[in-house]
Amino acid sequence: MKASVLRKPSGIETNPLQFSEVERPIPGTDQVLVRVEVCGVCRTDLHVIEGELPPWKSPVIPGHQVVGTVEEAGESAKRFAPGTRVGIAWLNRTDGTCDFCRRGEENLCDHPEFTGYTVDGGYAEYVAAPEQFVYAIPAGFPSEHAAPLLCAGIIGYRCLRLSGIQAGENLGFYGFGAAAHVAIQVARHWGVKVFASTRDERHQTLARELGAVWAGGTLEAPPVALDAAIVFAPAGEIVPAALGALRKGGRLILGGIHMSEIPAFSYDLLYHEKLIRSVANNTRQDGVEFLKLAAEIPIRTHVKVYPLSEANLALNALKNDAIPGAAVLRICS
Numbered sequence: 111m112k113a114s115v116l117r118k119p120s121g122i123e124t125n126p127l128q129f130s131e132v133e134r135p136i137p138g139t140d141q142v143l144v145r146v147e148v149c150g151v152c153r154t155d156l157h158v159i160e161g162e163l164p165p166w167k168s169p170v171i172p173g174h175q176v177v178g179t180v181e182e183a184g185e186s187a188k189r190f191a192p193g194t195r196v197g198i199a200w201l202n203r204t205d206g207t208c209d210f211c212r213r214g215e216e217n218l219c220d221h222p223e224f225t226g227y228t229v230d231g232g233y234a235e236y237v238a239a240p241e242q243f244v245y246a247i248p249a250g251f252p253s254e255h256a257a258p259l260l261c262a263g264i265i266g267y268r269c270l271r272l273s274g275i276q277a278g279e280n281l282g283f284y285g286f287g288a289a290a291h292v293a294i295q296v297a298r299h300w301g302v303k304v305f306a307s308t309r310d311e312r313h314q315t316l317a318r319e320l321g322a323v324w325a326g327g328t329l330e331a332p333p334v335a336l337d338a339a340i341v342f343a344p345a346g347e348i349v350p351a352a353l354g355a356l357r358k359g360g361r362l363i364l365g366g367i368h369m370s371e372i373p374a375f376s377y378d379l380l381y382h383e384k385l386i387r388s389v390a391n392n393t394r395q396d397g398v399e400f401l402k403l404a405a406e407i408p409i410r411t412h413v414k415v416y417p418l419s420e421a422n423l424a425l426n427a428l429k430n431d432a433i434p435g436a437a438v439l440r441i442c443s
């Protein structure tokens with residue numbers, strides 16, 4: 111099969127993904143083999159490719175926002191009939207036995223596998239995944255519009271949930287990429303007012319189009335005190351600025367898997383019972399809840415589609431803020 115393979119982490123400007131012919135995976139007993147239609151491009155892919163996340167498997171096929179159809183199933187995999195359209199996300203598998211899994215916090219599992227990082231992902235014609243971690247994709251979404259829901263969407267939803275934001279409150283978004291452009295639609299559906307701080311003017315424009323009441327530069331102070339804020343951009347210098355924008359008792363949620371160093375800041379910025387919390391992965395429950403909500407609202411994703419052979423181009427564009435919404439790779443039609 112054809113795949114875009116990472117043999118050695120390197121800056122994306124060196125185009126490290128090699129479009130090549132590799133062995134097609136054979137599904138394990140509890141796995142389904144999925145023929146990949148599209149795979150969303152996520153900033154986490156960039157962190158894997160550039161080596162900001164320590165290499166785990168090499169070579170590796172990145173990609174964890176897979177939409178495709180079930181081609182075949184392992185012996186004990188009976189959940190999806192062949193031909194069913196499904197999605198594969200970042201959380202590939204958990205051990206199901208550690209303290210975290212047992213208390214319902216499988217996103218924090220001690221022995222997890224991650225799609226496109228510790229196991230091969232969806233920048234390929236085929237990918238195998240455990241059927242219990244595979245999602246049914248709601249019928250209303252064309253596949254390229256469904257792909258960004260699987261990470262950007264689900265993680266954004268978990269960020270919103272952990273922010274505790276309520277109808278009528280003011281919510282800040284720092285960075286306005288794939289996750290934020292979905293999360294704002296959920297926030298507005300909940301009656302929340304969104305203030306978007308992002309460095310790129312195209313992203314500010316998209317934020318206003320999607321109903322942000324205000325959009326400004328990354329470190330620009332929003333015009334009101336925020337009840338909560340979510341940092342989507344991987345830049346540590348945002349944290350003190352975002353804390354400064356919160357009201358007393360406000361909550362700051364950090365949505366990324368990687369962030370540059372957070373500069374030292376005065377305790378005054380945190381005082382008055384402000385909270386900072388990171389978000390790590392998601393539970394399957396988050397995924398199921400979010401996909402249901404996405405179909406109800408319905409969420410409309412803005413996507414730019416690239417062929418699989420141009421994965422490097424898509425990732426360079428992502429790094430350069432050149433994608434309003436989300437980038438998606440089209441693999442098989």
Ligand SMILES: [Zn+2]
Nearest residue numbers: 208211219220
């Ligand atoms: Zn576990």
Ligand SMILES: [Zn+2]
Nearest residue numbers: 152154261262
């Ligand atoms: Zn992701």
